[in-house]
Amino acid sequence: MKSETLEAVLKVRAEKRAAVLLTNMLSGDERLIEAADLASLQATDADLAEQIASALRSDKSRTLETDDGPVFLNVFNPALRMIIVGAVHIAQPLARMADLAGYAVTVVDPRRSFASVERFPGVSLSSEWPDDALADFGLDARTAVVTLTHDPKLDDPALEVALKSDAFYIGSLGSNRTHASRLERLSESGFDDQTMARIHGPVGLNIGAKSPAEIAVSILGQVTEALRKAS
């Protein structure tokens, strides 16, 4: 790999753009193609453009057999993100675990005594109101949203933004009863059953988790399942 190619890959990643790197494993020829360039590639090489689009969609790198030899198509999708609404106790282990699993984590909570640097060292914090914060983030298909406050004033606005986005995972902490009344409120706001079914509630896999760290494991497990078993 040429150093210039590596620098270009790192730049694309830093700017959160999707791209693939094609490397001919016989000649060493390299070509970095951004998702934004696919439309123009479509005109000259429709077959390749489709292969790249498919690899980006499934987030799977692969080797292509071509007339010029095997070409490795390496997918560079934007980083996974997790937005945690509610800087509560469970958010502390969840933020650390999600970071380890490769997510860029942001914790949103307008209550500054909760979202403090002392409680969340090294974590990106936002003290904006959740709907404003989430709208600013531009939730995409590489983003998971988890609400943990139990407080309709904070959780509901976040869920309303998340349900209108492509977020691959939406989860909301609360008992079955809390979740039922949550769905009632969202229904009154105009969301249909099919849309609301995207919310995982009560949040997390049913593994009998008790402590905040165990509940974080159950949530991250469910997020992983949504990410990896969806397609």
Place this chain on the structure above:
Amino acid sequence: MSEQQTDLAAWPDDVLETAASWKNDGREVAIATVVHTWGSSPRPVGSQLIVDGAGAMVGSVSGGCIEGAVVKEAMEVIAGAPARVLDFGVSNDQAWEVGLACGGKVQVYVERLD
């Protein structure tokens, strides 16, 4: 917006960032990439391992079973040998073959960072 930003560059396992920083420090670097897998294999296609001229490594291309052999090949590539594709698996009987405990097969592309 009121946001306290963290240092994303602090990700401990960002292999390509590390490759660039090693290169900037004047170290020779080879990059090994899983380009194909068959059956069960511990690391998915796209997984990368980087190696320097002294054999230091970051990242992984398996659960640890083939890294030793990949490092050896990588050091040859650093020393000037051409980039190469390595096959590892149960049915492979070449001299550098290292069995995968899981029974899968994996193909690894090793290239120098120029």
